[in-house]
Amino acid sequence: MKVTISRYDPVTGEQPHFVEYDVSVNTAARVLNVLDAVRDTIDPTFAYRHCCRGGQCGSCAVRVNGEPVLACMQEAHEGDVIEPLDLPRIRDLITDIAPVMAQIAWLNGGSECPEVRQADIDDIKPLRECIECYSCISSCPAISASDFKGPTIMRQEQRLNLDPRDNADRILEAIDKGLFSCTTCRKCVEVCPKDIDTPRKAIEKLRSEAMKRGLSLPAHKALASLIEKTGRSIERKETTFLEQVADVIEPEGEVRATIGFFVGCMFNGRVIQPALDAIELLRLNGIRVIIPKDQVCCGSPLIRTGFVGFIPELQKRNIDAFVKAGVDTVLTMCAGCGATLKNDYDTPFRVVDITEFLCEIGFKAPSKVAGTYTYHDPCHLLRGQGISKQPRILLESVAEKFVEMPARCCGAGGGVKSGQPEEAAKIGAVRAEMVKKTGADYIVTVCPFCEFHLHQVTGLPVKNIATLMMEGHRK
Amino acid sequence: MGIENTSDCHVLVIGSGGAGIRAAVEAENFGETIIVSKTITGKGGCTVMAEGGINAVLKDTDSIQAHFEDTMSGGAYLNDEDLVRTLTSEVPDRIRDLFTWGAVFDLAKDNCIAQRPFGGQRCARTCYAGDHTGHEIVMTLLEKLRSSSVTIENEVTVLDLLSDGEKVNGAITCDREGNLGLITADAVILATGGAGQVYDTTTNSTAGTGDGYALGYRAGAQLIDMEQVQFHPTGAVTPYDSRGRLITEAVRGEGGVLKNALGERFMEKYDPKRMELSTRDVVSRSIATEVLEGRDTEHGGVWLDVSHLPREQIESRLPIMLNQFLQFGVDIRTQPMEVAPTAHHFMGGLKITPDTLTTVPHLFAAGEVAGGVHGGNRLGGNALAETQVFGRRAGLSAGKCKRTARNIDDKQIKAAEDKLNSFYKGSTKTADVRQSMKMIMWNNVGIYRNELDLRVAERGIEKLQNTPLKISSSRELSDAVITENMLLVAKLVIEGALLRRESRGAHTRTDVKQTWTNADSPFGHTFFVKGKSGIEILENRL
CATH class of the missing domain: 3.90.700.10 (Succinate dehydrogenase/fumarate reductase flavoprotein, catalytic domain)
Structure with missing residues (x-):
């Protein structure tokens, strides 16, 4: 098996470089077996960490083809490119994890043990399985752009916060370690070998307790009071989408499907045209669109920033609105709204993203539109809803030229753009570099927040997928 | 003397699994403590991989006596009774320590620590945290360690113990790059775990190379029952x-x-x-x-x-x-x-008193590196128990050692340096030697044993011991030393297996017919001390 391994030895003064190795391994060998083979048969000084060989000690995390994995659990494949985690490097695949370890909080207990109940244990358990492999630290976009200490650091803060045996103020500590810097992009969940849901089970919970103590960021407080007052996260400055469309929009020709349309605050009040384009696109594809006018904000900005008190009210109003409309499928075109309705609601109807739905029932191919396009995966679509193929299928049907770009958070989510704009700009700058590398003239995406932010940081035109599809159809 | 990197402490703990960390957090109360780990502290030992649980009598329906009897009978009565008494009577308090320190054990409906049945025990006695109990214990201990003043030395291998002729007083170490170091101490605790890695097929982490057995042996300590290797079913x-x-x-x-x-x-x-x-x-x-x-x-x-x-x-x-x-x-x-x-646990190891003192002054041992607690077979759930009970005791005993003037034997250091230099002139790669050793042990010193196979293994290991190991860079130093340690352990296992002409516990001799039961066997421990080995004969049972 041939693999490429990044080697580095500070003693030689040489820069890190890739070396190709050809080793023989057994069927279904893991990446660690390949590393062993390189050390045992080619270079005994090759340095990498490993220990339990069963995914339990977290020593052997490396990046394979760019993504963090445990070498002992990941099956090796011909052509794999193996690199260290994105942490300060010591030698070969060994990184300096001491600074991260130093940030992990410990229980501040007393000599007496207060009562602990099974309910406490059940709450703590999902945050307790961390094996300190630091894959999440390696791939978190917020760390280098802010004072954020990282996902597993927050996980530990909440683990201790939930424990009746702990006596420290973990909320203040978490804020000190950058609680408001997380964009909730969920990259940490994707790479975690134990599937720990740090954004939802730690960060949003810690933020919610911070809110109760009045410790939220001013921008988040303002946003929350706006939503509570108006049911919307955007101030009304012009005629909104909902004010200008009919309750029911019949399609051209045969009715192939009927959906309820959830517009979301951004498309309702700030960038209205893509929503109008989406309606047009659905109509053109034989879909009857029902638009309940009493729908409100999905609550995503509140949940991400910890203002959960008003959530049940929003949930009820939205669910009632669509139940009253009598639809069994609700379609979203905002990644954030879609992820929220799917993951934070218990809906009596199905929720689908527009790209998901169009691919599912089949769509009319538009004419090709000139230019080179790349696609930005919105975190709340890619990781929040597991959707990545469908937008590409649509895009490839319309774009003259489509170029791929690896997924990475743009920096706008999780209340970061409103709360910590400098951090959002820094994360955005990294993303802008990646966009630049593709050579694309246009960015296409399915999230109004990404759309807005990417335009700011790249200066390039950013198009909603529905708008682009309609450009093709209108030709 | 070419060693510049030196440090000094009151207690030096070698090994960073459950026993080592437990010992370090206890020893810290008595003075400056250093814990050295050849891996990353907490990641290295087998504790973190232990899944099932930890045995302790917590309910009125159970009793310490019952735990004692189950352990003795499970261990084929080869266990040291005093050690078993200590284990079973103290483990409930050690569970409470862990719980007070934040361990997230599963609880039963009444919010008491839940217990499940394990093999060879008359009632549900095994406390657990899902199937990652060891990980839970290590995480709890790590938090305790991180909150302490213990100095943590990661990725440092101990090459040999130092002695002033009367007592152990430190260790020669080597870091990732092969730089030698010296840590002097009033007392040394070995908590290096077992040696499953001498077998081809094992549950052990790659760190389970039995260094502590070799370090102790070379320092003159007595080992017992090395033939008793548990194969996990x-x-x-x-x-x-x-x-x-x-x-x-x-x-x-x-x-x-x-x-x-x-x-x-x-x-x-x-x-x-x-x-x-x-x-x-x-x-x-x-x-x-x-x-x-x-x-x-x-x-x-x-x-x-x-x-x-x-x-x-x-x-x-x-x-x-x-x-x-x-x-x-x-x-x-x-x-x-x-x-x-699969090769799992070494019941044998350094002979200790209930206070974990080995036969060498100021040298203590706790956890799998020590022998005698489990006799001929360990009950599931008793290994984690051992780490906590004897880890704490080792920390206490070592901590109480008198502070004495340092008397460093330069000859020992020179000898170590010479030995290391000799590796550059060797002929065979450590990886190849280890591979041969593992196959010899797996094929000849497994579950069913007989003298013929054991003699084959004996000759094979001896041949490997006489093969000069080759390194090309100081970065391979620890690898070479660890390989030598493993060969020494393999040799002791074979020696014990030859000495024990009976089937008892995990050790089964297909070529020996016996008329006695475990309880009235005429044999006691096998023992090994520098150049001398044998088996205890219990005269009154002959």
Whole structure:
């Protein structure tokens, strides 16, 4: 098996470089077996960490083809490119994890043990399985752009916060370690070998307790009071989408499907045209669109920033609105709204993203539109809803030229753009570099927040997928 | 003397698993403590991989005496009674320590610590945190350690112990780059774990190389019962590179059944009363017999099946097993696991008193590196118990050692340096030597033993010991030293297996007929001390 391994030895003064190795391994060998083979048969000084060989000690995390994995659990494949985690490097695949370890909080207990109940244990358990492999630290976009200490650091803060045996103020500590810097992009969940849901089970919970103590960021407080007052996260400055469309929009020709349309605050009040384009696109594809006018904000900005008190009210109003409309499928075109309705609601109807739905029932191919396009995966679509193929299928049907770009958070989510704009700009700058590398003239995406932010940081035109599809159809 | 990197402390702890960390946090109360780990502290030992649980008497329906009796009988009465008394009577308090320090054990409905049944015990006595109990304990201990003033030295290998002629007083170390170092101390605690890695197929982490046995032996300490190697009945058999990976006893504790290739629940033949929850030595021999007699699965194992259990129970109580198998394409909720015995635990080790003192002054040992607690066979759940009870005791005893003036023997250091330099002139790669050793041990010193095979192994290991190891850079120094340690351990296991002409505990001699039972065996411990070995004869039983 041939693999490429990044080697580095500070003693030689040489820069890190890739070396190709050809080793023989057994069927279904893991990446660690390949590393062993390189050390045992080619270079005994090759340095990498490993220990339990069963995914339990977290020593052997490396990046394979760019993504963090445990070498002992990941099956090796011909052509794999193996690199260290994105942490300060010591030698070969060994990184300096001491600074991260130093940030992990410990229980501040007393000599007496207060009562602990099974309910406490059940709450703590999902945050307790961390094996300190630091894959999440390696791939978190917020760390280098802010004072954020990282996902597993927050996980530990909440683990201790939930424990009746702990006596420290973990909320203040978490804020000190950058609680408001997380964009909730969920990259940490994707790479975690134990599937720990740090954004939802730690960060949003810690933020919610911070809110109760009045410790939220001013921008988040303002946003929350706006939503509570108006049911919307955007101030009304012009005629909104909902004010200008009919309750029911019949399609051209045969009715192939009927959906309820959830517009979301951004498309309702700030960038209205893509929503109008989406309606047009659905109509053109034989879909009857029902638009309940009493729908409100999905609550995503509140949940991400910890203002959960008003959530049940929003949930009820939205669910009632669509139940009253009598639809069994609700379609979203905002990644954030879609992820929220799917993951934070218990809906009596199905929720689908527009790209998901169009691919599912089949769509009319538009004419090709000139230019080179790349696609930005919105975190709340890619990781929040597991959707990545469908937008590409649509895009490839319309774009003259489509170029791929690896997924990475743009920096706008999780209340970061409103709360910590400098951090959002820094994360955005990294993303802008990646966009630049593709050579694309246009960015296409399915999230109004990404759309807005990417335009700011790249200066390039950013198009909603529905708008682009309609450009093709209108030709 | 070429060593510039020196440090000094009151207590030096070698090894960073459950026993080592427990010892360090206790020793810290008495003075400056350094813990050295050849890996990253907490990641290295086998504690972090221990899945099933930790035994302790916590309920009125159970008793310390019952735990004592189960441990003695499970250990084929080769256990040191005083050590077992200490273990069983103190472990409830050690569980309470862990719980007070934040351990997230599963609780029962009454909010007391939940307990499940394990092999060879008359009642449910094994406390647990899902199937990652060891990980939970290590995380708890790590938090305690991080909050302490203990100095943590990661990725530092101890090459040899230092002695002033009367007592141990430090260690020679080597870091990742091969730079030598010196740590002097008033007392040294060995907590280096076992040596499953001398076998081809083992549950042990790659750090399970038995360095502490070798360090202690070279420093003149007595070892006992090195032939008593527990083969865990249920190790993975596929894929090839994952062979030996532990399938926790909790799988059987939760109700898993063993079947041979013919679908027969074969434990009915070997231990109809206890069935799958018999002691590990019995279950391992039963599986080995099924395999030897041709009723094995495609990959030379038997089936372990939990698919009859509710999915929810598997998901909540055995999440690690479920996920590990899923990664290898087996869904244990619907499919059986293919399993076979795998080298797991060394019951033998350094001879200690209940205060963990070895036969060498100021040298203490706790955890798997020590011998005598488990006799000829360890009960599941008693290893984690041992780490906590004797880890704490080692910390106390070492901490109480008198502070004395340092008397460093330059000759020892010079000898170590010369030895290391000689590796540059060697001829054979350490990886090749280790590979040969592992196969020799697996093929000849496994579950069923006889003198012929043991002699083959003896000659094989001796030959490897006489093969000069070769290194090309100081970065391979620790590798070479560890390889020598492993060969020494392998030699002692074989010696013990030859000495013990009886079947007892995990040690089965197919070429010896015996008329006695475990309880009235005329033999005591096998023992090994620099150049001398033997077996205790209990005159009154002859």
